[in-house]
Amino acid sequence: MRKVSRRAVVFGGMGALVAACSSENGDPDIRVVPGQREPGDHEEAATEPTPEPTPEPEDPTTVLQEGEWGGTHQEELLLPGTAWETGLIVRDSGISGPVVLVLGGVHGNEPGSWLGAEQMTAWEPARGTLLVAPYVNVHAIDAFERTLEELGDMNRLYPGDHASDLPMEQMAAEVLDVARAWEVDLLLDLHESWGFYAEYPDNAGYYAIGQTVTTGKGPLSPGFGESLANRVNQQFTEREQMIIRDGEHYRAPRVFDFNHPMSGRSSLAAGGYVGGLTPVLIEMGQENQPVERRTALQLRITRAALDMLEMA
Ligand SMILES: [Zn+2]
Missing domain, CATH: 3.40.630.10 (Zn peptidases)
Incomplete structure (x- = not known):
C-alpha cells in the first residue's frame, strides 16, 4: 500500500484512479493511467527521492463534481x-x-x-x-x-x-x-x-x-x-x-x-x-x-x- 501511496503522489490528480484500481485488482503496479508513465517506468520511479506520503483517497472526495463546472x-x-x-x-x-x-x-x-x-x-x-x-x-x-x-x-x-x-x-x-x-x-x-x-x-x-x-x-x-x-x-x-x-x-x-x-x-x-x-x-x-x-x-x-x- 505504501507503494501505491507514493505513486499517487507521482500521478498527482490521478491518485483517486490509482487507489480505486489497486483496491479492485489488488495489484499496486497500476497500468491504466493514461497519458502518464508506461508500465515499465515504475523501476525508474522507485529510484526517485521518495516524497512525503499523501493520504490515499478511499472514496471520491478529492473532487465534488465530475466534468465542467460553471462556477x-x-x-x-x-x-x-x-x-x-x-x-x-x-x-x-x-x-x-x-x-x-x-x-x-x-x-x-x-x-x-x-x-x-x-x-x-x-x-x-x-x-x-x-x-x-x-x-x-x-x-x-x-x-x-x-x-x-x-x-x-x-x-x-x-x-x-x-x-x-x-x-x-x-x-x-x-x-x-x-x-x-x-x-x-x-x-x-x-x-x-x-x-x-x-x-x-x-x-x-x-x-x-x-x-x-x-x-x-x-x-x-x-x-x-x-x-x-x-x-x-x-x-x-x-x-x-x-x-x-x-x-x-x-x-x-x-x-x-x-x-x-x-x-x-x-x-x-x-x-x-x-x-x-x-x-x-x-x-x-x-x-x-x-x-x-x-x-x-x-x-x-x-x-x-x-x-x-x-x-x-
Ligand atoms: Zn481544536
Whole structure:
C-alpha cells in the first residue's frame, strides 16, 4: 500500500484512479493511467527521492463534481494586511443554494483539520457556495502548537472583537463578518482532540472529545449534526464512529466561565450572533489514529454535509 501511496503522489490528480484500481485488482503496479508513465517506468520511479506520503483517497472526495463546472474560484483574505492574514477560498457555483463555511487550522496542532480543508479548496459545489479557510491560525500552525499565548485561543473568543489585543479574537470577529456578509447557513469547524470521547467516559475537557459531532445554536440545530453523524457512521469503522454530543450546553452566548472553558465562547455559540447560521464542531481523535486517516475522515464528513445540502 505504501507503494501505491507514493505513486499517487507521482500521478498527482490521478491518485483517486490509482487507489480505486489497486483496491479492485489488488495489484499496486497500476497500468491504466493514461497519458502518464508506461508500465515499465515504475523501476525508474522507485529510484526517485521518495516524497512525503499523501493520504490515499478511499472514496471520491478529492473532487465534488465530475466534468465542467460553471462556477467561480476566488481567494480573499481574512484580516488582510496584518501579520495574521490568511486565505479564504470562495467556490461559488453561480447557482442559488446553501452557503457553507469550513474552518481548518483554528488550532495549530490539529493537522488533519487543515490537511483536509486544503483539499476542500478544490471542490466545486453543484449549487450554493463553499467557503474554506484552511489555515485560520497560521502562526500556531507554524509552531505546531494549539495556539500561542499572545494570539489567544480563537475557540474561546467568540464572538470576537476587532479592537482586541488578541489576534485570534480579531479573527473570530472576522469569521462572523464573513458569515454575515455571505449569509452562511452552515459553519463546519474542523478540529482534533487527543483522546477518543468513547474511550475517556469521565472526561469533560477538550483533550478527549475525539470522534464527536456537536451542533451549536441555529436553524439546523440539532438535527443536522445528528443526521450527519448517522450518515457517516455507516461508512466509518467501529472505533471511528462519530458520537453526537449535546450542544445545548454551548449554544447560548454567555459569560466566559473558566471551569467550563467551552461555554458560550466557542464556535458553537456563533449562531447566537449571526442570524441563520448553524455551527457544527467536528472533532477527530488523534490517539492511535494516523493523520492520514483523520484527514480522510474530515473529508468524508464534510462531503457528507454537502451531500445533505444537495451541494455535492
Ligand atoms: Zn481544536
